[in-house]
Amino acid sequence: MDLDAALAVLAEEGAPNYRADQIRQAISRDFITAWDEASTLPKALRTALEERAPVRELVLEEQQYSQDGTVKARFSTHDGFPAEAVLMRHGDRHAVCLSSQSGCALKCTFCATGTMGLGRSLTKGEIYEQLLWAARTARDRNARIRNVVMMGMGEPLQNLDNVLGFCRLANDPDGFGLGARSIAISTAGWLPGIEALIAEPMQVKLAVSLHAPDDVLRTELMPVNKRYPIAELMGMLERYREETRRRVYVEYLLLDQVNDRVEQADRLADLLYKHLPGGHHVNLIWYNPTGSGLNASAPERVERFQAVLDKRRIPYTLRRSKGSDIDAACGQLAVKGAAAAARAAKRAEREPA
């Protein structure tokens, strides 16, 4: 959904100013799926909007429903690239995990998306449309979206303009009206993007996937670490913390016998005390296997890891895996659309726009 394009149509059609509020309301509050549903607009304007700024640019290809209330959607863009979003229920609260890119260039070894390579970055409208899907799905349960995490396919900070453009749309008090602090941008540690966020006035949350407390293991799991090793990453996070006073959320995927030893928990605590004293929160994440050969930590290993963090007084939350009975891990569902993405990429190479 390209709201700017819709506003341009209003201007081209010489529509009065109040129509802009009506289209914002129709898109972001009523969650229309086609302009014909916007009954406050005259028919001729609805037709012009549908032709030049359609409400839905993404095609919903597939939805999967988990017994725990998680719903996963796979979309394709108008040029054939897959994207996915996951709606999660935590008690009566609903959160949605969105994709910022189709595929991803960073190739983390535990991640299904990483096997696809990068198709292309998504536009802010394509990201917003995933949120609107989630809002409609939640509305069917009489619920609202309370939180957004940019933790689906892609590295959000490699598509920062569109991601921030999306955040502004979601945050617009005359539109969707989601508080900036209810939006979390999750990065694998793309330093130029973190630096740009230091200067960003919108108070979105920053989550950083660490997943290992030493460079050898982190590079093995996340090749981006070769370019931006832990010392540089933590140095940038220190700057982020000092200049914004915002907390940093540290994501740590628990991988059986890989990064879940007690010494590793201790090293993680050391890093956080050294670089982010009083300004961190760890999210321990139960791994949802993706066929990578890596497994979720055994419960007793998770307990031992937690015991170290407890002893070291590191604030943390243990996040249970959502949608483990469907393809809910990052990229699992969209990987099924990867062949289509590869075809679309080849087509785009042959026929540049």
Ligand code: SF4
């Ligand atoms: S974990 Fe995130 S950054 Fe890493 S490959 Fe997957 S989508 Fe990309």
